[in-house]
Amino acid sequence: MRIVVVDPDACVACRDxxxxxxxxxxxxFARRDxxxxxxxxxxxxxxxxxxxxxxxxxxxxxxxxxxxxGRDPGTGAVTIDTRRCAGCKMCLLACPYGNxxxxxxAGVSRKCDLCGGDPACVRFCTSGALVFMEADEAAExxxxxxxxxxxxxxxxxxxxx
Amino acid sequence: xxEREIQRTLCRMCDDRCGIEVHLEDGRIVDITGNKEHLWNxxxxxxxxxxxxxxxxxxxRILAPLKRTADGWQQISLAQALDEIAARLAExxxxxxxxxxxxxxxxxxxxxxxxxxxxxxxxxxxxxNYLSNDxxxxxxxxxxxxxxxxxxPVPDLANSRCIVLWGxxxxxxxxxxxxxxxxxxxAGATLVVVDPRLSAIARRADLHARCLPGTDxxxxxxxxxxxxxxxxxxxxxxxxxxxxxxxxxxxARSFTPQRAEAETGVPAATVRExxxxxxxxxxxxxxxxxxxxxxxxxxxxxxxxxxxMDGLLGTIDQTGGACFKCPPPLQDLTLYDELPLxxxxxxxxxxxxxxxxxxxxxxxxxxxxxxxxxKPYPLRAMIVTGANPxxxxxxxxxxxxxxxxxxxxxxxxxxxxxTAALADYVLPAASFLERTELHAHxxxxxxxxxxxxxxxxxxxxxxxxxxxxxxxxxxGEYFPWPDESALxxxxxxxxxxxxxELEAHPExxxxxxxxxxxxxxxxFSTPSGKLELASAYLKGLGYDELPVYRRPAYREAADPAxxxxxxxxxxxxxYLHSRFRNIARFRTAIPGPEVEMHPDDAAELGVRDGDVVTxxxxxxxxxxxxxxxxxxxxxxxxxxxxxxxxxxxxxxITHDDRFDPVSGFxxxxxxxxxxxxxxxxxxxxxxxxxx
Numbered sequence: 001m002r003i004v005v006v007d008p009d010a011c012v013a014c015r016d017x018x019x020x021x022x023x024x025x026x027x028x029f030a031r032r033d034x035x036x037x038x039x040x041x042x043x044x045x046x047x048x049x050x051x052x053x054x055x056x057x058x059x060x061x062x063x064x065x066x067x068x069x070g071r072d073p074g075t076g077a078v079t080i081d082t083r084r085c086a087g088c089k090m091c092l093l094a095c096p097y098g099n100x101x102x103x104x105x106a107g108v109s110r111k112c113d114l115c116g117g118d119p120a121c122v123r124f125c126t127s128g129a130l131v132f133m134e135a136d137e138a139a140e141x142x143x144x145x146x147x148x149x150x151x152x153x154x155x156x157x158x159x160x161x
Numbered sequence: 162x163x164e165r166e167i168q169r170t171l172c173r174m175c176d177d178r179c180g181i182e183v184h185l186e187d188g189r190i191v192d193i194t195g196n197k198e199h200l201w202n203x204x205x206x207x208x209x210x211x212x213x214x215x216x217x218x219x220x221x222r223i224l225a226p227l228k229r230t231a232d233g234w235q236q237i238s239l240a241q242a243l244d245e246i247a248a249r250l251a252e253x254x255x256x257x258x259x260x261x262x263x264x265x266x267x268x269x270x271x272x273x274x275x276x277x278x279x280x281x282x283x284x285x286x287x288x289x290n291y292l293s294n295d296x297x298x299x300x301x302x303x304x305x306x307x308x309x310x311x312x313x314p315v316p317d318l319a320n321s322r323c324i325v326l327w328g329x330x331x332x333x334x335x336x337x338x339x340x341x342x343x344x345x346x347x348a349g350a351t352l353v354v355v356d357p358r359l360s361a362i363a364r365r366a367d368l369h370a371r372c373l374p375g376t377d378x379x380x381x382x383x384x385x386x387x388x389x390x391x392x393x394x395x396x397x398x399x400x401x402x403x404x405x406x407x408x409x410x411x412x413a414r415s416f417t418p419q420r421a422e423a424e425t426g427v428p429a430a431t432v433r434e435x436x437x438x439x440x441x442x443x444x445x446x447x448x449x450x451x452x453x454x455x456x457x458x459x460x461x462x463x464x465x466x467x468x469x470m471d472g473l474l475g476t477i478d479q480t481g482g483a484c485f486k487c488p489p490p491l492q493d494l495t496l497y498d499e500l501p502l503x504x505x506x507x508x509x510x511x512x513x514x515x516x517x518x519x520x521x522x523x524x525x526x527x528x529x530x531x532x533x534x535x536k537p538y539p540l541r542a543m544i545v546t547g548a549n550p551x552x553x554x555x556x557x558x559x560x561x562x563x564x565x566x567x568x569x570x571x572x573x574x575x576x577x578x579x580t581a582a583l584a585d586y587v588l589p590a591a592s593f594l595e596r597t598e599l600h601a602h603x604x605x606x607x608x609x610x611x612x613x614x615x616x617x618x619x620x621x622x623x624x625x626x627x628x629x630x631x632x633x634x635x636x637g638e639y640f641p642w643p644d645e646s647a648l649x650x651x652x653x654x655x656x657x658x659x660x661x662e663l664e665a666h667p668e669x670x671x672x673x674x675x676x677x678x679x680x681x682x683x684x685f686s687t688p689s690g691k692l693e694l695a696s697a698y699l700k701g702l703g704y705d706e707l708p709v710y711r712r713p714a715y716r717e718a719a720d721p722a723x724x725x726x727x728x729x730x731x732x733x734x735x736y737l738h739s740r741f742r743n744i745a746r747f748r749t750a751i752p753g754p755e756v757e758m759h760p761d762d763a764a765e766l767g768v769r770d771g772d773v774v775t776x777x778x779x780x781x782x783x784x785x786x787x788x789x790x791x792x793x794x795x796x797x798x799x800x801x802x803x804x805x806x807x808x809x810x811x812x813x814i815t816h817d818d819r820f821d822p823v824s825g826f827x828x829x830x831x832x833x834x835x836x837x838x839x840x841x842x843x844x845x846x847x848x849x850x851x852x
Contacts (some may be wrong), residue, residue: 010343012361014332014734019208019750029208029750042791045364123195126207126336128343141347148349152322 001076004036004051004112004119005138009145010129011047013040020124024115032101035112036121036130049129051121052099052112054078060091060100060111068109077114085109163187169196169667170611171600173271173593174209174216175737177201177335178600180668181210183614190214190594190615198668200605207336209735212744217592217615221743222575225619227587234587239619246544246586247633249569250286253542254634259287260505261541263528266293267548268738269574270590274598274652275623277494279546280521282627284495285636289502289510289523290540294548296509296516296525297555301455301824304515305464308696309472311686314483315604319344321447321481323438325353327377327467328453330360333732338449345447345481351438355380356453358731358757358801359794368435371796374728375457375713375831376425380432381466382710383421386413387436388473393443395475402680403472405695405707412707424712426796443474445481452730456829458713460821461515465696465708472692477680485680489601489608489672490656496639497521506537513825514702524825525554526817532563542569544630546623547590551579552739552807555815555827556780573626576743579807589620596622597645599652599663607669608658610649624648704823714819715833723778723833725762728801729811730829739805754806755788756836759797763789768838776800778814778834785809800834 015031015038022033031037036051058078061069068084069091071077080091080100085108091100092109100111112119114132122132131138163186171178172193180199184192193211197204216222226242227234237245253261264283266276280291306313318324318341331338339362346352346365354366355377363369372380388394389410399406418429439446448471454463476482503510503517508531509524510517516524531540543564554560564570564583572584581587594614601608613622621629628640642648650660662670684690688698700706715726735747742748756776758768768774770789775782785802786809795801802811812829819828 010346010365012332012339012364014207014336014339014361015750016207016336016734019735019746020211023208023211023746027746029746031750040364042359042794045359045793047364123204124206124208126202126205127332127339128205145347148347152349 001054002132002134003054003138004114004122005131005133005135006049006051007129007131008046008048010127011038011049012127012129013038013047014126016124016126017049017121017130020120021112024120025110033103035099035101035110050097050099052078053097054112054114059094059096063090063094065090072113075114075117078111079113080109080111082106082108082110165191168612168614170594170614171609172206172210172213173611174213174741175335176268176272177337178602179206179210179337180609181206183594185614188615190217196668200607200669201602202337203340205337205340207734209737209741212741212747213592213594215744216575216741217594219576219743221577223577223581223587223589224617225589229585239621242586242588243629243633246569246571247630249585250542250630250634253568254287257539257541260290261539262286262288263290263292263508263523263540263543265525265543265545265548265550266291267546268294268298269740270547270623271593271598273600274491274494274648278624278627280495281639282631282636284497284500284502285631285639286634287502289505289507290528291521292508292523292525292528294553295520295522297826297829298452298455300516300520300522301460301821301826302450302452302464304461304519304824305450305454306468307519308461308687308699309465309468309693310477310483310485311680312485314471314477315486316447316449317481317484318342318447318449320445321345321350321442322445323351323353323442323447325355325435325439325446325448326362327355327448327450329449329451330356330362330732331449332361333734334451336734351442353435353438357728357796357799359791360731368431368438370425370427370431370435372425372427373716373796374726374799375459375715376710377454377463378459378466378708378710379416379421379424380427381463381470382413382416383418383425383427383432384436384439385409385466385470385473386416386421387418387433388440388470389413391436391440393436393440394473395444398475398477399472402477402685403692403694404689405693408707409469409473409694412709416710424710439470439474442481444476444479446471446474446476447481448483453830455821455824455826456730457831458819458821458828459711460826461823462705462708462711466710469694469708472694477692486603486606487673487678488603489599490658491599491652492654494652495521508540509825513820513823515699515823516825525550526820526825526827529554529560529563529817532566533559541567543567544571544573545580545584546573549574549578549580549739551583552810553804553812554817555812555829556817557810557812558781559817578739588626589617591616591620591622595620597649599649601672602669605669606671606673608663608672609667609669610660610663612667613645699823713831715831720833723835724798725834725836726799727776727778727814727832727834728799728830729815729832730804731801733803736803736805739807742805742807754785754802754809754811756785757788757790757795757801759795759799760789760792761797762836763787766836766838773839775837775839776802776814776834777837778816778832780816781813783809783811783813784839785811800836
């Protein structure tokens, strides 16, 4: 299945994705409403975008006592049926990545649903750090990026091309 | 469910002009998404684009002409407004001469044909005084490159092996440029960012040169010194195609990395590393200069010093280097050939000849003085379109006084801006989704046609407005086209492209084949036909022949009364200059103005995040809350305030009388200021402390 692949090495923490997701969820730009979270750590100059990976063995789905969490047959996304959600927050505890948050106002859990197959966070990512792609393609791309860097570092003759 | 229709056009929330798809239901815009076929943004957008829906249907939008009366604003018909404005302009022309009338075109309206139609109008009625945002944005960078290369080349960033960004923060200023940088970095490119602040793009920099504001030329010369030491100069290119190398080598000799460090604060080791990264990547070095280098006393020299490195490294027209692009093959709307009007003394042309000779720009700050002092002659009427100088020009208290002193001020805008609020007439302007016009993307050499997706009865596009006013003032012969489409058709005459073709291809149509000039055979578009590392043209005007370094005033003659250096105008993702502050969810994300401050300075001043301080320059004072940033996000002793906030307008304290001598750009990014805790806060703090 396709997931939102995040590349911290390309992220500039502009928060375009957070705004786009929050808007999708609530119509506003409040960070608390966003299902994708970008943290910036100035001292390390580290940008960390993080969103649901839609685990094959999804602990949130397994732990939900109300059976409110299921899998979208079309996209493979792990989604919450908020009509069934009892607000117990077990899923928040179960997710090892903190990718589920609690909507205090509605009293339900919220998470990424891949916007039905065309995620807004990716459409509004201007650096290209977010890509909607197959997980194994992502690994391939990561290898290619590393290879490019190594190739440059190892090259002895700069006029080779 | 209503049927959904999709219209493909370009976004103009900023000048990136990304390809968009506008979704309509029953003729009403309901969503905006990216056009994946557009070469520039490839379907990606920043969140400003979607907000165009809110802008178009904003409840505060002005949709009918307004006239100032003793009882406040009175709504009048469009015909009455145009008749009265024309009559009053004719009166001013009768009494003070045509040159006492001016047009001021803003960033919000765009460039290209909308700029040229405004130029055409003002010349057609007999005045040389075309004013615009370009007398403090863009033009200085254009000069920096034009004077060296004969044009501003476009860097082929995606294919660069080393990218050097000078005072530019693409994620916030040109969002989709970031994609190209990411592409290059994924292929192993080194990213160098020169910026006193840790900008969004600097977060990804391999080398971040935290250069003191206004000292960029010293850093550039330090790098040039090292490039020469490393023997990275492309001598065969320089000998054949450039002039001035001997002078450059001579001047660079004393600019050791140690001297560069002393001037800029950038460690000598970093200067060497930058030079080595550029030398190793040459000729695949992509350089982009942002607005950060413009607003200084030595701005054009700094930009030229950066520009000459492309020549030294021979990156011109190389893959990943500085590439010349053809201008779009359009007819020229301006009348400079027919009606030069230079004998009428365009405002600022005498003091800033380069600004006028190379861009036909009058100088807005000179115009403000002319209004207030009647010197060199009276300026009594102004038509402003899509500009908000009452917030964005330097020394805005004076700008406001001047605008209020005019006999006639007409403002075209979507909203009651700070400038519109001073007007005699406010006319409703058309947003970019209500106009059809031609746009060129120089990087990809494509031409696109935008479309009128929605319209309102009394809201005119730019062409219709200038045509109707021109006809009323006896200049109808210059506006023969019945509407925008007829004008667009005329602009395309002789281009080999048709309106129908452009309508069928909203992603743009390539025009590159129409370009036949090659510098290898035809020479560069400079006076010598060579790449000018030194400029005899500038020397002839009494300026520096070489792009020399001059120490900024705040360092050369430091005044203990103003110990901080203030940078203004750093971009924020959600706002563009003074625009979009009325989009509610933008305010949720970025609620208000702030002065960015180093934690050591905050500690010394005894202020915390959110405390209000008074920032004072010789021009004035502004009260503004503090944002204490991380120690590596700003240099100690320096501050940053983004412009465009009426709640704390930084242009109350910027200089309108200290300029770069070549471009005439005002000093806005290296101002000496002082900072004080606001007295009232000190009292409150004392009251709150336990007795």
